[in-house]
Amino acid sequence: MRLVASDIDGTILSREGRISERTIRALQGCEAAGVAVVFVTGRPARWLTPLSEQLRHTGTVICSNGALVYDLSSMSVVSSQGIPRHTMLEVRDIVRGLFPETTFAAETAEEFVMETGFAEPRHRHLLGEVRHGKLEDLVTGDEVVKFMAKIEDMSAEDYFRAVAPHVGHLVSVTHSALDLTMLEMAPLGVNKAVTLAEYAHALGVSAEDVVAFGDMPNDVEMLTWAGEGYAMSSGHPRALAATELHAPGIEDDGVAQVLERKLAGLRKVG
Known part of the structure; x- marks a missing residue:
């Protein structure tokens, strides 16, 4: 050891x-x-x-x-290492095409940004602490280090199995949240x-x-x-x-x- x-x-x-x-x-x-x-x-x-x-x-x-x-x-x-902004938006469009009710958030090296609907009702206080709105307006840099997709009324494993085959050629996909269904995406191969x-x-x-x-x-x-x-x-x-x-x-x-x-x-x- x-x-x-x-x-x-x-x-x-x-x-x-x-x-x-x-x-x-x-x-x-x-x-x-x-x-x-x-x-x-x-x-x-x-x-x-x-x-x-x-x-x-x-x-x-x-x-x-x-x-x-x-x-x-x-x-x-x-x-x-980051996911290029254009790749993030392509992934967003693919996932939203599969599950229109999905909401998204992103991490850069400096901050966390999210679509307004991403916050849980119990976490609405976050809206006063982070930038929120439309993803295209929030992510102005060239890349993000982590991209997240969240949905309600589905298990994380079912969501992963439904989404990963469609975006796995663009990003690495996993999940780790205990109390919500959220996919975590990293740069491809990371x-x-x-x-x-x-x-x-x-x-x-x-x-x-x-x-x-x-x-x-x-x-x-x-x-x-x-x-x-x-x-x-x-x-x-x-x-x-x-x-x-x-x-x-x-x-x-x-x-x-x-x-x-x-x-x-x-x-x-x-």
Whole structure:
């Protein structure tokens, strides 16, 4: 074990927004033992405060399902890959042709913008915090790092299966939201595993020396790429099916349990 790569939400961060003390100790124990730690998330860079405030992490975070790499120590973007604006609009038109009731939102390296109908009734307060309106007017730059499509009254898996075959030649498609049906789209060929592999290579770490943790469909590629990819027992069926290695659920500090065992093994070898 030379590199630990962990998803955030549902893997180390509870729905209440907390990282347990046991998990914090285990992750910090890895770094103290000389094992690098990187977080790999669907979150944008501006939503990383649980890492900086609770974990005191100051290293690299792979954000937006692999499209953006962020340095928490300098609070700056290291690199990013985007969906061209014209591709985003083409995807929008295809999805809307399939499901006219779909609403859309987009992440750039700087901000989150959304169609007015994208906000959930319980999240209407967001309309005062983000730019909203027509997608063509909101996205004025050349590209976005993440494009989202949301619909009501359908499961995320059904939505994914209906949409992905029609846009998979233009973007990478996945989903990870627990309480809403939303597709997350990244630049074609980009996912958590691709960017993690590049990061590991830069450190001189091979896949067999990477221990990864995740719980949702957007973690599948990462879990299958890593030498040891652990799906959380509390996770999505597709994540659980992707690997034979299952960590106890987040409610049982599953990441900490695995890392404690791995660290104990390192101490014995040392």
